[in-house]
Amino acid sequence: MGATSGNGDDASRHGFNQPDISSIKKAYARWAPVYDLTYRRLTAPGRRAAVQAGLACGRTILEVGAGTGMSLEEYPGDCSVIATDLSEDMLKLAMRKVREQALGHVKGVVVMDGCHLGFPDGAFDAVSAQMMITLVPDPEGAMDEFARVLRPGGEIILVNHFGADGGAQARLEEAVAPLVSKVGWSSAFKVSRLDDWARRRGDFTLVAVQPLKPFGFFKLVRLRKAG
Numbered sequence: 001m002g003a004t005s006g007n008g009d010d011a012s013r014h015g016f017n018q019p020d021i022s023s024i025k026k027a028y029a030r031w032a033p034v035y036d037l038t039y040r041r042l043t044a045p046g047r048r049a050a051v052q053a054g055l056a057c058g059r060t061i062l063e064v065g066a067g068t069g070m071s072l073e074e075y076p077g078d079c080s081v082i083a084t085d086l087s088e089d090m091l092k093l094a095m096r097k098v099r100e101q102a103l104g105h106v107k108g109v110v111v112m113d114g115c116h117l118g119f120p121d122g123a124f125d126a127v128s129a130q131m132m133i134t135l136v137p138d139p140e141g142a143m144d145e146f147a148r149v150l151r152p153g154g155e156i157i158l159v160n161h162f163g164a165d166g167g168a169q170a171r172l173e174e175a176v177a178p179l180v181s182k183v184g185w186s187s188a189f190k191v192s193r194l195d196d197w198a199r200r201r202g203d204f205t206l207v208a209v210q211p212l213k214p215f216g217f218f219k220l221v222r223l224r225k226a227g
Ligand SMILES: C[S@@+](CC[C@H](N)C(=O)[O-])C[C@H]1O[C@@H](n2cnc3c(N)ncnc32)[C@H](O)[C@@H]1O
Pocket: 024, 028, 039, 043, 064, 065, 066, 067, 068, 069, 070, 084, 085, 086, 087, 090, 112, 113, 114, 115, 129, 130, 131, 132, 135, 136
């Protein structure tokens, strides 16, 4: 997974080699029935941290790559959330949660590519993408689109496994890479790639990189748009 070769490591973990739209849809059609069972516990700390970070920005929130909608259950009733994803199969499960749990704060569940969002400029207080950005072939393009629909002063909130850029943690990740690659994790996508994106644009600042339980393997990353 390099800057020019897209994100094949994480993509292949999820069952496809070329992370194009149709292979992502096929892969998540297969994942959908077992996704919550597999990931609910492991991703809970990140989900809760992302929801809190989004609410700290305001009440109008866009979830990109919302999947089966596990995070939708975490928002309070007085906010307004729109959930989007490429995969109709994943979103059907999100819609079922909205219906069965009467999640009135969810104002829309929409099949949509995160790289081409059908919303006006500056429409959201926060744009949240959990376990998604490393699956996108052009993460910087997706980030530009998140930036477009975000209001000035709002934040892009990402939760993912991001590799460390140096130090003991990076050495540890290198050492265990052959082992963890067997279960599909990759540390090739570094937080510095997001910092580089923000610096190139000039209107975003990386404001937080917060390691999450368990073991700091997942991180919450917040990037703020200039107000
Ligand atoms: C690992 S799942 C994470 C789902 C959810 N965010 C969670 O944390 O439970 C990744 C999701 O990203 C979606 N996805 C991948 N590429 C996308 C894109 N370009 N636009 C929108 N969604 C995308 C997939 O369909 C899938 O539902």
